[in-house]
Amino acid sequence: MNPELLVEDVRLTPILIADPPLLNTQGAHQPFTPRLIVEVVTQGGVVGLGETYGDGKYLRLARPLAEALPGRSVTDVNGLFALAERVCGDSRAVDERVDAGGLRGVQTADKLRLSVVSAFEVACLDALGKTLGLPVHALLGGKVRDSVEYSAYLFYKYAGADEWGEALDPAGIVAQARRFDRAYGFRSFKLKGGVFPPEEEIAAIRALAEEFPGRPLRLDPNGAWSVETSLRVARELEDVLEYLEDPASGTPAMAEVASRTDVPLATNMCVTTFEEVPEAFAAGAVRIVLCDHHYWGGLHRTRELAALCRAYGVGLSMHSNTHLGISLAAMTQVAATLPHLDHACDTHYPWQTEDVVTARPAFRDGRLAVSDAPGLGVALDRDALAALHRRWLEDDGTHRDRDDAAAMRRLRPQGIRGE
Structure with a gap:
């Protein structure tokens, strides 16, 4: 196995991004929405990027997967699913409320796990593409x-x-x-x-x-x-x-x-x-x-x-x-x-x-x-990442989990038109 393709470290950075008050059937977007940025660092020093939902229930699943990934190859994206099921499959690691309906239908532990794996798979493909000098579309x-x-x-x-x-x-x-x-x-x-x-x-x-x-x-x-x-x-x-x-x-x-x-x-x-x-x-x-x-x-x-x-x-x-x-x-x-x-x-x-x-x-x-640059074709702005993570750290918990109904109650407690 090429040591340059082995995972050395995984960095997880939860952030809050500004979001306008867009309306939907559940309520309104909060002023800030949580996202999770995943960085997979190879032994060759290449950093692959991924992104997914940043609510607490996703973070709780992402952390054990991040801890288990070092030593594995970024080429082994098919193995991520079995690995995630093994290290994240314990129902105690998943919020008991995941069966509540939402804008994406009924959520389950399996669906949450897939949303976490998606960011790790993309980060691995980005790292692999950067290492080989190939765009992700070529790897697909x-x-x-x-x-x-x-x-x-x-x-x-x-x-x-x-x-x-x-x-x-x-x-x-x-x-x-x-x-x-x-x-x-x-x-x-x-x-x-x-x-x-x-x-x-x-x-x-x-x-x-x-x-x-x-x-x-x-x-x-x-x-x-x-x-x-x-x-x-x-x-x-x-x-x-x-x-x-x-x-x-x-x-x-x-x-x-x-x-x-x-x-x-x-x-x-x-x-x-x-x-x-x-x-x-x-x-x-x-x-x-x-x-x-x-x-x-x-x-x-x-x-x-x-x-x-x-x-x-x-x-x-x-x-x-x-x-x-x-x-x-x-x-x-x-x-x-x-x-x-x-x-x-x-x-x-x-x-x-x-x-x-x-x-x-x-x-x-x-x-x-469609970018033909190696990997995804995007580069991380570390200053921006740090600032958005700082917002997450300083938040009192109000925005760390998306809740459109609660956001609507805060915006217009008297109804959708505010009358």
Whole structure:
């Protein structure tokens, strides 16, 4: 074994990043969101970078895995899963509340573990690519496109410390979309719904269709609606929607909606593990799966999901979370290798004003160029990392775990419009 490829050390740095008051069906984004930066250091002195969720339940799983990794090769990414199950599998290491539903569906200990492993896998691939002088996409079999298309992610939001202003009606959403179009050149638009009554969100999509005729439009209420409400919205918007994402909660409800509308249904809630695939595909519950390497356990497993979707004739897009430049680079590297990527990928990145990489990725005409530099093609800004970690250390615990419902109560205890 080449000693330069052996892991010498693993550094975990939890951070808090600024987040604007974006609204969803559970509440509002907190002023700061936790993320975890993983650094895998090889005996050859190369540092590989990874990123994932930074809530306490993820940190509790990441620490024993970080302690167990030294001495192993960065090439052994398949072995990470068995290692994580062995050292992180004790149920005592996992918060008892993980079975609570969320914006990604029901959480389990296995799903949390995969989200942690994903950051370690990406960091190992980044270190391996840097050592060999190869981009991560080459380690995944090579790119099939030189740039990856992304979609504008629109949110209802309160006015905050950010420069975007308020968006609580169709006019505000259209103004937001115009800015995304002007600044980044995004060609498609996704609205986070489930916030206001369906009629208001229908009106917002209609306003977008009038402002941007022919552009792909998506609506995602995160499972907030009943089957009948989902069908009513689908009927109202069937002529303008590219797809309707998770209108109802759970595979049975999604399957019923799918059987009664021609509007394609997409998901990142009822299909987030391989174990959930058979039921959803057999029931015809979804026509598009939004992959997310944080959910599925990394870049290799994202490619496995893509192959499975291709075999079953299910479309593929990409989900995002409140990610920074490391995750965006990983998303772009794996997306570049997927022949069957049917739709523009989601990204929250334009909403994030802080980062831990030295140069922010730049969207051109709604696309990101695929880096051919070794590894992920990003470098760590240690000063920024230290400052964001200091914020985490100084926090009283209010923001170390994401809680959109609590954030909403603090922002507007009297209701969503603050009336």
